[in-house]
Amino acid sequence: MGIDTTKYNINIGNMKKGIRNAITDVKGVKVGHVTLKDGDAHTGVTAILPHEGNIFKEKVVAATYVINGFGKSIGTVQIDELGTIETPIVLTNTLSVGTAATALVKYMLEQNEDIGDTTGTVNPAVCECNDGNLNCIRQLFVKEEHVLEALRIASEDFEEGDVGAGTGMMCYGLKGGIGTASRIVELDGEEYTIGVLVMSNFGVTDRLIVDGDKLGQRIKDKWAEEDKGSIIIILATDIPVNERQLKRLCKRVPAGLARTGSYYGNGSGDVVYAFTTANKVKHYEEKAIVETKTLHEDKINSLFIAVTEGVEEAVLSSMLHADTVVGRNGRIAHSLTEYMDL
Numbered sequence: 001m002g003i004d005t006t007k008y009n010i011n012i013g014n015m016k017k018g019i020r021n022a023i024t025d026v027k028g029v030k031v032g033h034v035t036l037k038d039g040d041a042h043t044g045v046t047a048i049l050p051h052e053g054n055i056f057k058e059k060v061v062a063a064t065y066v067i068n069g070f071g072k073s074i075g076t077v078q079i080d081e082l083g084t085i086e087t088p089i090v091l092t093n094t095l096s097v098g099t100a101a102t103a104l105v106k107y108m109l110e111q112n113e114d115i116g117d118t119t120g121t122v123n124p125a126v127c128e129c130n131d132g133n134l135n136c137i138r139q140l141f142v143k144e145e146h147v148l149e150a151l152r153i154a155s156e157d158f159e160e161g162d163v164g165a166g167t168g169m170m171c172y173g174l175k176g177g178i179g180t181a182s183r184i185v186e187l188d189g190e191e192y193t194i195g196v197l198v199m200s201n202f203g204v205t206d207r208l209i210v211d212g213d214k215l216g217q218r219i220k221d222k223w224a225e226e227d228k229g230s231i232i233i234i235l236a237t238d239i240p241v242n243e244r245q246l247k248r249l250c251k252r253v254p255a256g257l258a259r260t261g262s263y264y265g266n267g268s269g270d271v272v273y274a275f276t277t278a279n280k281v282k283h284y285e286e287k288a289i290v291e292t293k294t295l296h297e298d299k300i301n302s303l304f305i306a307v308t309e310g311v312e313e314a315v316l317s318s319m320l321h322a323d324t325v326v327g328r329n330g331r332i333a334h335s336l337t338e339y340m341d342l
Helices: 077-083 094-111 142-150 243-250 252-258 301-320
Strands: 029-038 041-049 058-069 091-095 123-131 177-187 189-203 230-237 269-282
Touching: 041 094, 041 142, 058 077, 058 243, 058 252, 077 094, 077 269, 091 094, 091 142, 094 123, 094 142, 123 189, 123 230, 123 269, 177 301, 189 301, 230 243, 230 252, 230 301, 243 269, 243 301, 252 269, 252 301
Parallel strands: 091 123, 230 269
Antiparallel strands: 029 041, 041 091, 058 269, 177 189, 189 230
C-alpha cells in the first residue's frame, strides 16, 4: 500500500515505513470499504475500526482538529471534551452522514445491550466529503446496510483510490479517493507506528506538487480552478500519548497537506481525527485513579515528522491508486497516473 516507489520513483521523506505502509500497520486497526459504482452512483462507505475488541467498553484516547471548518462531520464535540472515541469511524458523502450515523448507532446497540438502558448513549463518529461532482449525491445511494457491510468486512488489507467513500472524490482536479501510509518511530529502543488514512477531495490543479515537483502547472486539462473540496484525515498510533499530544499531532497535518499544494480553501472541510490504541479507557472502570503511560514532550518531534511524511504520501497515494473514471452526466475525472510522464 502507499505509493509504489519502484513504479513512480517517488519516495516521500526518509523515515522507515510500516510493513503494509498503511494505517493498519497499527496493530488492531482494520479498514472496510463498500463501493457503489453504477450509472450515476459513484459513492460508498469506508469504515475504520480502532481495535478488535468492544470499542464502547474499551474506548481509545483521541482528539480532533479542524483545519478549515466547511464540513459536516459529527462526533467531534464529545471527542474533544472527553478525549475518547467509542465507535468505529465511518467515512461517506456529505448527504449520507445521517444514514451512516444511524447505521453506526444500530451497530453499537447490537453489540452493547446496556447503551441507552443501564448506561448512557453513544457518540457515533462520521466524517464526510462532497462527492457531487461525480456522484448524483441527491439520490442518496448510501443505505444503512452498506455501512454495516463495511464494518463487517473490515480487515488489515484494503484497497486505495476510487473505492469506498473515496469512489466519487476529486483531488487537485483529478481523481482522488482513499489513500494511506505509515511511518515507524523508535522510542526507548522499541519501534512504534503512526498510520494515516485520507479521503482526498480538495485542491486546485495547477497547485499540485508531487514529491517537490510542481507537476500541476504542466497539466493542461484542468478541472478545479478554485478549492471548494475537502479532506478527512485519520491518524492512528500505538504510541502511548494523551489527548493533548494527539491534538498536537493533528496540528501537524497541514504541513503534509501543504507539501502537496494545499492552501485549505474557504470552501474546504479539512478535519482530522486521531487516536492511540495504547491508552484504552474502560467504560466500566472501578478505580477512581487510573495509571497511563505518556510520551515525554521533548521526544515528540519524530512523531511530527512521521505525521507530515505520512499525510503527504497518503494524499498522493489516493490519487496514484485511482483510475480515470466517468461520473454522472459523463463527467470525466482523470487519474494522476496519466500525467506522471510529464
